[in-house]
Amino acid sequence: MVNIRSLDPSASPLDYYGSELRRLREEAGLNQGQLGEIVFCTASLIGQIETAKKVPTRRFSEQLDAALMTGGVFTRLVGLVLRSQLPNWFQPYAEMETKATCIYSFQAQLVDGLLQTAAYARAVLGARTDDDLDGKVAARVERQRILDRDTPPLVWVVMGEAVLHQEIGGGAVMRNQLAHLLAMQKREWVKIQILPFEAGAHMGLMGSFNLLRFEGDPDIVYTEDFVQGHMTADPAAIKEGSLRYDHLQAAALSVEDSAALIARVMEDRYGEQPEPDGRTLA
Template sequence: MTHINVLDPGASPLDYYGFELRRYREAAGLTQRQLGEIVNYTGSLIGQIETARKLPTLEFSERVDAALGTGGLLSRLVTLVLRSQLPAWFQQVAELQARATEIYSFDTHMVHGLLQTPAYARAVLGAMDQSNLDDRTAVRIARQGILEKEESPVFWAVISEAALAQQIGSPGTMQDQLAHLLTFEANPRVNVQVLPFSVGVHAGLTGSFDLYRFASDPTIVYTEGYGSGHPTANPDTAKDCSLRYDHLQASALSLRESAELIRRVMEERYADGHPVA
């Protein structure tokens, strides 16, 4: 007799997801292999997700929802599952990002996580830790869903020109990442400005930071260190960083000029996925 791993659905969001997936599959009278054939995944993967040994993705969830007629349950659950896999210190920040009506970010050396491609994110996350890299990358990319919501936040990103020049991953990874930034040109809710090297001294020399603004709650300032995040609602800090951000936007290139610089860097440094000498 086959041993069936019994999950406690209250143990974690991942366990609850696996419990519900198995419950709906069995109610439909399908084996793991049969469901896998319907949704174009292996029966083994179905089993791993049902036993909380593998993270589901949004695409997987949508396919299974359609196949089993769950009413979209798994697609709703997967957001909670993926957020629960974030480092404990970052989970509060992810919730703040999801609730914010406006997000303002300044980054000194790399593209903000909400704008990263999977390959770029994988290279960043794998710099010092290769463990569970596929799952960690999927979790980071899943956070970008907040930019696709019907009521998505307005997102302004000011990035240093250094982030364009610093090769993260392969030249092809950089080419794809810069091309991804250009996809937001026609999106008025996602705006990318580049702070050029030529600006010299600027208001962000003390480091990267984010501002989260809400409909009725105080503004939050978020800074990050090694393995820790520091959100604060201190009104003096929020006032200071808001002023700094105003100056950074004023010093940065316009949206059109920023897109032109991004294209130029793509052509001059990463043409056809190869570094240009």
């Protein structure tokens, strides 16, 4: 049975997307099943997106634009939809992240969100709840699109060595995640350093933080606690954050030695890992 739940298009980007999908589908003279056949999905999925019960992906949106000949309407909308799936307290930071020319990150426990694979992100985000996990993962992956721009920001990440050993999502997920780090490391605008266990006490013991720099605007320091994130452009905080980050970079392995350590841990700790279907990752 076709779901005819009424939507308020102004309620959220997801509601607006759903209402536009229903309107343009009906204008094209297609029912949900017919459109589903064209874009290779079920009528149920079309219905769930039209009623704002499921978050669309970028690929789905591109297929919709091609099927309904909408001139890129859904491809443009999906960015707003996915950003709206981020926690409310995180959205201002995500907006600033898209404008930054340099992103410096210290991560003590996890791979930086801009460098996470979808499977690793799913394991991290699913540690607390499974609610709308697909949408949360899609939103995190969407943030990474800034790395594919013609002029991407410089992304420089220092990670504690523990990040490589903390098994998130299982061995296969970790092997693929470390392989992804090595692949990203080859990009001109991505630099990854590992802070080795041997560094001992260091300037990041108080926790992870990010420094964002902009063209013509004040720098920003971003930190998180277990409730929410905090941004500040206070000069004293910027000075302290910059000092701490400089010390962390100096204490970390070089970019080249970091890549060698990542590769070594990938092979020694995670080795050959079976995929969910039983195949083996070489």
